[in-house]
Amino acid sequence: MTLLQRCFAYLLLLTVVGSVRAQPLPREEIVRLTDAALPAALAQLTEFLAIPNDGHYPEQVEANLAWCKATFLDKGFAVTRIATPGMPLLFAERQIDAALPTVLFYLQIDGQPVDTAAWDQPDPYQVVYKRKGADGTYATVPTPIPAATGIPYDPELRLFARSASDSKGPAVAFLTALDVLAAEGLAPAYNVKVIMDFQEELGSDDLPGAVAAQRELFEADFLVILDGTRHVSNEPTLTFGARGIATVTLEVFGPRTALHSGQYGNFAPNPVFAAARLLAALKDEQGRVMIPGFYDGVELTAADKLEMNRVPETREDIRVMVGIAENEALGDTYQEALQYPSLNVRGLAAGWVGQEVRTLIPDRVTIEIDMRLVPETPGERQVELLRQFIAGQGYHFVDSVPTEEERLRYPKLISFTSSLGSVPFRTALGTPIDRWLTAAISHALGKEPVRMRTTGGSQPLGPFVNRLGLPAVSLRIPNPDNSIHAPNENLRLGNFREGILECIGVLVTPIQ
Amino acid sequence: MTLLQRCFAYLLLLTVVGSVRAQPLPREEIVRLTDAALPAALAQLTEFLAIPNDGHYPEQVEANLAWCKATFLDKGFAVTRIATPGMPLLFAERQIDAALPTVLFYLQIDGQPVDTAAWDQPDPYQVVYKRKGADGTYATVPTPIPAATGIPYDPELRLFARSASDSKGPAVAFLTALDVLAAEGLAPAYNVKVIMDFQEELGSDDLPGAVAAQRELFEADFLVILDGTRHVSNEPTLTFGARGIATVTLEVFGPRTALHSGQYGNFAPNPVFAAARLLAALKDEQGRVMIPGFYDGVELTAADKLEMNRVPETREDIRVMVGIAENEALGDTYQEALQYPSLNVRGLAAGWVGQEVRTLIPDRVTIEIDMRLVPETPGERQVELLRQFIAGQGYHFVDSVPTEEERLRYPKLISFTSSLGSVPFRTALGTPIDRWLTAAISHALGKEPVRMRTTGGSQPLGPFVNRLGLPAVSLRIPNPDNSIHAPNENLRLGNFREGILECIGVLVTPIQ
CATH class of the missing domain: 3.30.70.360 (Alpha-Beta Plaits)
Structure with missing residues (x-):
């Protein structure tokens, strides 16, 4: 199907269901484009991960910043380096239409320090692919990136490297989605802003100040945070706050x-x-x-509790997972306990x-x-x-x-x-950002995301989110057993692929 | 006064008060002999301390055992090396008269391991003399052993070396007392047995077995333990048990x-x-x-409590010493708490x-x-x-x-x-061993000892004492601020001198 043919098909769809702006690409098309893009996406992720990214080291920050800057410039974004009292931030923007809403995406580029000796691979910044055996251990497999596109791959394969999951993997899923749209001649359904953070693991101390200093730069309707790990069920996950x-x-x-x-x-x-x-x-x-x-x-309303009950988990499952006979008694569910x-x-x-x-x-x-x-x-x-x-x-x-x-x-x-430490933040469920993201993901993956009112942990982004004052939701891509912050951090390929699907879905879904 | 003159004086004293056997040497004579012997005693202690005595090392055990063996043989004792499953023990005996009672003395020869770097002197086994300044710190002084006897010395001087207080110092006080009597042609007032332990700091594991294997060797009326630190008042101290x-x-x-x-x-x-x-x-x-x-x-009787009340201390003093506002409530006194x-x-x-x-x-x-x-x-x-x-x-x-x-x-x-760990043991106050030792020390020092029903700490000797089944009392010589088991262990010269006085008093005082 040529671009012209596709445009014609969309117009037809618009006529039929009146929802082209919300779902301009059919799911099958999103899947086909993603699978075609996957080898290049893995290659780009491998290249990006190879740049060490410990935020303690200015030269590592600069190397990553240069890579990001070149990448976004290449995609036609206007790129701004934001000086702060500490390390710089990078801001990228692509205006589609001043009349459209604007979404600010947050990407975390830095990673936890590495203790190379504790990793089961020579260099934590050089990608190794592994497969989990029946005994629960991982065995290295040949790099599965085919030279040509369209080769089937195993979603259970894992890509091991520092920041694979936290959070260069999600960042490259987002970049790949932009590339896929660009290759198809499609623009995002709204104006896109991107803020890149090179010291999240050190507390993102300079982010709130940057927002205060350049408020107009950060003006947007929604904030989408491409950071964090999925619900333990490994179902697609949105989280609306953090403690x-x-x-x-x-x-x-x-x-x-x-x-x-x-x-x-x-x-x-x-x-x-x-x-x-x-x-x-x-x-x-x-x-x-x-x-x-x-x-x-x-205070939790009946509606709040209803949403929490929808999260696919039981307290017994979690007790078994962590090895305890009795859980503490606060709240009627695990999700409630986290409130x-x-x-x-x-x-x-x-x-x-x-x-x-x-x-x-x-x-x-x-x-x-x-x-x-x-x-x-x-x-x-x-x-x-x-x-x-x-x-x-x-x-x-x-x-x-x-x-x-x-x-x-x-x-x-x-x-x-x-x-x-980090301040808590929370965006209400049932609001426009929720409806938009839930629709986008449901469309791209064919199933609704798990929607969590808050995560139990804390995020350095709290002051940034509160300072922005925007509805903010984390779109969480990586598998929960990803060993982030630890040796042998990894990203499941199936999650990376679904992450691209989700990012395409989000980019093409108009904000109602 | 010649020996003949002295004997005549004793006979005169016997005629007057009928107590020559109990106090065959007047206190003034004990003091004079001790002060005359002090330079040689310090020289002998210095020589003995120079032999490293960490019980972990067989060669160190053997070197100390050889020194002890030669020393006791020189004094006319029969000496027996006792083989055990572990390190050997040394036993020395001098029979005065089969009709007299027998006292077994316990000497600890080994010391805690040393961390030389933590000591304020080049070699923890080479004696250094120091004086305490007004600011509480110690300054090294020249070795105060005069070439000739009879030179006054400062009781506040301290002799620093591993085992100075725990317990080669007390052992040499005992050896000096034997020498003083021998030089005067006087015999101890009873048969003397001595058991020397080369692994007290490692738990004295082989002592009870040695007693069981050679019961007749250890037969005695009393056990006097020349180990342990004086009451915090630094008054002469007898302890009757240990937890x-x-x-x-x-x-x-x-x-x-x-x-x-x-x-x-x-x-x-x-x-x-x-x-x-x-x-x-x-x-x-x-x-x-x-x-x-x-x-x-x-259960503590009124008599027990009366004895405890005589120990010269107040709970307030001890609270101030350790820096607490309130003590725990068990018992009415500190001594009672230890029961x-x-x-x-x-x-x-x-x-x-x-x-x-x-x-x-x-x-x-x-x-x-x-x-x-x-x-x-x-x-x-x-x-x-x-x-x-x-x-x-x-x-x-x-x-x-x-x-x-x-x-x-x-x-x-x-x-x-x-x-x-160690088992508790206790000998009753008010029994013959108490009366004998209290009389001997009172005579030698001109003041009554502090008599403690038990020490709060534990002693590896517990199983040995219980196995012997003898009335057992610790005669404690070293100053309480002696840093035993720690770097910079030291012995106050005044305590060493009083230790010799006490040992002479004990050796010449007949058992009633």
Whole structure:
């Protein structure tokens, strides 16, 4: 079918169903174009992954930025390097029609640092393809990119490299979708803006400032974030928010120095027991935080719960997956549990264990807490509630280490150091961005995406999203078992292919 | 005064007070002889300390054994090398009169390993003398051993070397006392046996077996242990027992592996909170162990309490010393607190803290417990009581790591590994050994010793003492701030001198 023939077919379709702008390419056509584009897409991804992208290194940032700039210029985008107090950002824009809406796409270009020795391949930046065997282990296979197009490939194959899933793979799916449309002479259904981030793994600290400094540059109707991992079912996934995070480090103090447990056992109180009483008071046996007001503001409607019930999972499945007999009791479903703020002890240490063990009464207990946040429970409030709760347990707060006077005066001494991390954000389900993306993906893949009201984890993008003030949704492409942030990060080829399908669907689907 | 004159004086004294056998040397004479012997004693101690004595090394054991053997042979003792399944022991004996009682003295010859780099002197086995300055730091001074005898010396000077206090210093005080008597032509007031231990710091594992194998060799009326540190007041000290120890390692299990605290926060229970509830249930806020039966059998009489009240210390002094506002509530005095078994968490670990912190729900909590024991509360019983208590909290015990089936079946999983260490021992106050030693020290020093019913710590000698079945008391010579087991171990010269005085007093005081 020539371009002219296709245009004619669309006009015909418009006449019949009145929806050409929403679905200008039939699904079969999207599939055919994607499969034809796949070898080139894999080659481009392999080339892109070969550029090391640890955001700690300016030369790596620049190399990736240069690649992105050349790539977007080549596609006819206007490209702007945005200077920030830290590393630069890259902005690309293609105006289709000033009368059309605008969508801002977010691409994460940097990756986690690599510990090469921990990878099962010589170079984490050089792609290796592997197949999972019946025993669950992966065996390397020859690179499956055929010289010619149209060769069938195995969706279960995996491409191993740093950033394959997080998030150069999704970025190349998006680039491929642009190429496919361009090759067909089709324009996106709206104006396209793209912001490329080279320090997401370091916190994306300069993004909110860039938005504040150049507000008009970022003006858009929607934000689509091409980052993050699919729901555990590996069904196509949209997420509408992320929890935020605040952290607190506590030190519960005992005697001035660690003491001989024989000489002082039954005399000098061991701070482990004080810490245990404090921790035991923080949560009940069902996992509910006992701090008054901790959950205030969180309300789930029947409609919210209905949406959560549609996510294809059961609590039993997840219990089996993580190996626990009982889950905590907050909410009626796993998705509901994620709508509440959490309080976790991520680290706990006193004295020595194992080979290092010594018969001492420890001088202190270190408690590392992280609290996940939702929009109704901002970090400042949650930190203050925790502090008040601890004060209510009779603790005297010290700045760092107690003074001699404090040691002899107060039986309960604690230091409290807090830090606010990513802020929570959330876009409502059932709004135009939801309807648009759900329709686009449903059209491209022939099935509805899993729509999650929030992810449990936190994203550095929170301040950026909140500063933009746009409806924002993450379109998540990679397989959930992708080992992101770890050695042997990988991307399932079937996910990469569906990612291209989805990006084409999204680009060609007009915003109603 | 010639020997003949002195003998005449004793006969005169006998006529007057009828107590020559109890105090054959007036205190002034003991002091004069000790001060005259001090330079040679320091030279001998310096020579002895120069022989490295880490019990891990057979060649070091042999070198010390050879030195001890030659020294005791030189003093007219019969010396026997005792072979054991491990390192040898050395036994020395001097029979005065078969009709007299016999006292067995225990000397510890080996020392803790040294970390030379951590010492403030080139070689931990080469004696350095130091003086404490007004700012609490030590400055090296010239070696104060005069060429001639009778030169005054400063009791506050300290002799730094590994084993200066623990316990070659006390051993040389004893050897010097034997020399002083011999030079004066005086015999000890009873038959003397000496057992020398070359692996005390490794647990004295072979001592009880040696006693069992050669019971007649060890037959005696009393055991005097020349090991251990004085009461914190640095007053002359006798201790009549030591607590024992049992240890337990617990692992409280959570999910199969550590989980992302965002993805699973509010769903997967964090084992830290379960562990905290368990620990909080173990002790009340006043430090009393809540395990039923834990203290059963411990009863302190009014006489016991009276003796404890005589120990020169206050709870406030000790609180200030260790830097705590309130002590635990067991017993009315610090000494009373030590008469009870204890339960201490010596180590606690989950997840990561500090620079290593990661936002995970830990998969387990490790709890290292040590329990000090008294004769009424044997380790087997205490361990079993702890196990029953944990079972009563609803825990299912696993051997090491839970199986998949256990993970999905039991919400509370724990592993429990116990080990029995030193056994407790105690000799009653107010018995003949107490009266004899108290009289001897009071005579030699002009003041009564501090008499402690038990030390809080544990001693590897427990099984040896219990196997011997003899009344056993530790005569403790070194200053309490002697840094034993640590770098910069030291012995205060005033303590060494008083140790010689005490040993002379003990050797010349007949057993009534």
